[in-house]
Amino acid sequence: MSTTINRTRPTAAVGFGVVAGLVVALVVLAFLWPIATSEPRDLPVGVVGAALPQGVELPVDATSYNTRADAVQAIKERKVSGAYILDQAAPEVLIAGAGLASGTAVIEKVGAQLTAAQGKTPAVTDVVPLASGDPTGTGLGAMGFPLVLGGIVGGVLVSSLVTGLRRRLLALGVYGVAAGLLAAVVTGPVLGIVAGSFWADAVVLGVAMLGTASAVVGLNALLGAAGTGVGAAITMLLANPISGGATPHQFITGPWGEIGQYFVPGASQSLFREVNYFPAASTLHEWLVLIAWILGGVTLSVAAHFRRSAPVDVPVGDREEASSIA
Numbered sequence: 001m002s003t004t005i006n007r008t009r010p011t012a013a014v015g016f017g018v019v020a021g022l023v024v025a026l027v028v029l030a031f032l033w034p035i036a037t038s039e040p041r042d043l044p045v046g047v048v049g050a051a052l053p054q055g056v057e058l059p060v061d062a063t064s065y066n067t068r069a070d071a072v073q074a075i076k077e078r079k080v081s082g083a084y085i086l087d088q089a090a091p092e093v094l095i096a097g098a099g100l101a102s103g104t105a106v107i108e109k110v111g112a113q114l115t116a117a118q119g120k121t122p123a124v125t126d127v128v129p130l131a132s133g134d135p136t137g138t139g140l141g142a143m144g145f146p147l148v149l150g151g152i153v154g155g156v157l158v159s160s161l162v163t164g165l166r167r168r169l170l171a172l173g174v175y176g177v178a179a180g181l182l183a184a185v186v187t188g189p190v191l192g193i194v195a196g197s198f199w200a201d202a203v204v205l206g207v208a209m210l211g212t213a214s215a216v217v218g219l220n221a222l223l224g225a226a227g228t229g230v231g232a233a234i235t236m237l238l239a240n241p242i243s244g245g246a247t248p249h250q251f252i253t254g255p256w257g258e259i260g261q262y263f264v265p266g267a268s269q270s271l272f273r274e275v276n277y278f279p280a281a282s283t284l285h286e287w288l289v290l291i292a293w294i295l296g297g298v299t300l301s302v303a304a305h306f307r308r309s310a311p312v313d314v315p316v317g318d319r320e321e322a323s324s325i326a
Contacts, residue, residue, distance in 0.1 A: 026237070034241045038251040040106045046071040046080045046094075049087025058110055061250075068092075072127050078274060078281040081248065082107035084114060084122075091115045096128035098277035101137055103248040128277055133192025140193055140276075144245035144269050147205070150179055151212025151264065152232045158213065159220035159228055165305040168221070169298065172214055180206020196276035204275050208268030211293035215264070218300025239263030244270070261285070264293050 040059035047062045048071050063080060065071045071083035075096050081103045085092040093111035095104045111122045130137050154175045162171045184202035187194050194201060212235050219227030242252055242260035249257030249266065260266040271286035 034252050034256065035246070037253040038247050039253075040102075040251055042250040043103055043106055043248055044080045044250075045107060045110075046074050046083030048083065048085045052084075052114070058113075059106055060110055068094075073280070075127055076278060076280045078278045084111055086114070091118075091120055091122040093122045093124045094127050095124060096277075097126040097130050097137070098128045098140070098273065100244075100246070100248050101141070102246070102251070130277075131193065131195035134194070139187075139191060140273065141246065143187070143272060144240065144243060144265055146183070147208050147268055147272075148212065148235055148240050148265050150183070151209040152216060152235055154179060154209055154213035155216025155220070155231060156228055158217050165221075165301060168217055168301060172210065172217060172298075175213060176206040176210035179209045180204075183209070194272075194276040196279075200275050201272070204268070204272050207287075207290050207294070208264065208272070211264040211268065211290045211297075214294045214297025215300075216297070218297035218304070221301045221304035235264065240265045242266070262289055264290060 042061045043059055045060045045062055046065045048065050048068055051064070052058060052060075052062050063074070065074060065083070068083075068085050071080070071085065071094060074080045075083060075094060078099075081096060081099055083094040085094065091111070091114070093108055095107055097104065108124060111124070115122050130140070134140055154172075158168055158171045158175060162168045180202040183205040184198055187205070188196075188198050188201060212231075215235070216228055216231035219231040221227070223230065239260065242249075242256045243263065243265035244252065244257055244260055245265065249260055251257065252260065261270065267286040267289035271283055271290070274281045274283050274286070
């Protein structure tokens with residue numbers, strides 16, 4: 001009776017440990033880098049009345065409006081994140097509580113700076129308040145990670161448990177419907193963190209998770225198990241940190257904030273917020289991004305299927321040799 005002993009050389013063990021440490025460092029860097037390097041800048045705001053002071057560095061990008069009503073409408077359409085009303089006896093700061101808290105804090109701080117020289121304290125008016133079930137916006141702000149994780153898990157399960165192009169596409173469709181409905185039940189009736197239409201939320205959440213799942217399944221079909229890892233890494237380590245779900249995407253350094261809006265996490269979080277609190281806002285960009293990711297994943301699956309199904313031209317000599325061996 002022989003016994004096989006598997007011994008790992010010390011140098012190999014050290015190498016594995018170093019690689020594992022580097023992977024952890026990469027994950028930590030991916031999540032913390034956007035936060036550590038972000039700074040308030042270029043936040044779109046409206047101004048009614050006097051123009052903002054020249055020569056003063058302010059972290060806002062101002063657009064002038066004729067009336068308070070115009071500024072309010074611009075906030076509801078998400079063209080600006082807030083507004084300053086400076087053409088009346090008592091200055092006023094308009095905010096959208098349903099927007100990102102870090103952006104709202106910057107708007108209020110700048111409003112206080114603008115009126116400090118006059119010895120006045122501006123009134124603060126919330127024109128788009130949060131739902132009563134989520135008064136601080138904590139639940140809404142935490143939606144990003146469940147959407148990302150749900151999409152990855154759905155893609156991994158379909159890739160691992162379902163074979164065949166048609167069956168995988170059917171499984172993806174069923175997953176999108178089921179995931180959207182169940183997630184809408186949790187965010188709406190169960191937790192009450194949103195107050196929008198249940199069916200609209202179900203569609204948005206389903207499409208959001210389907211976008212990630214479709215990409216993961218498509219990459220798996222094209223590259224095998226490595227494709228699953230690539231899809232998960234793109235979503236979790238690249239797209240999620242620059243999604244602008246925690247801070248306005250304008251605050252993220254370089255062009256990464258804008259780039260993040262073309263990935264599923266950025267588009268889906270913006271769309272979910274707009275459907276629930278900013279129904280007047282245009283959502284065309286977000287829908288196009290999510291649909292593009294779904295169709296992109298389906299295209300990869302179809303391409304991989306036909307690549308495997310393509311007939312192989314075997315030379316006559318090889319066929320005769322194989323036949324004689326048989």
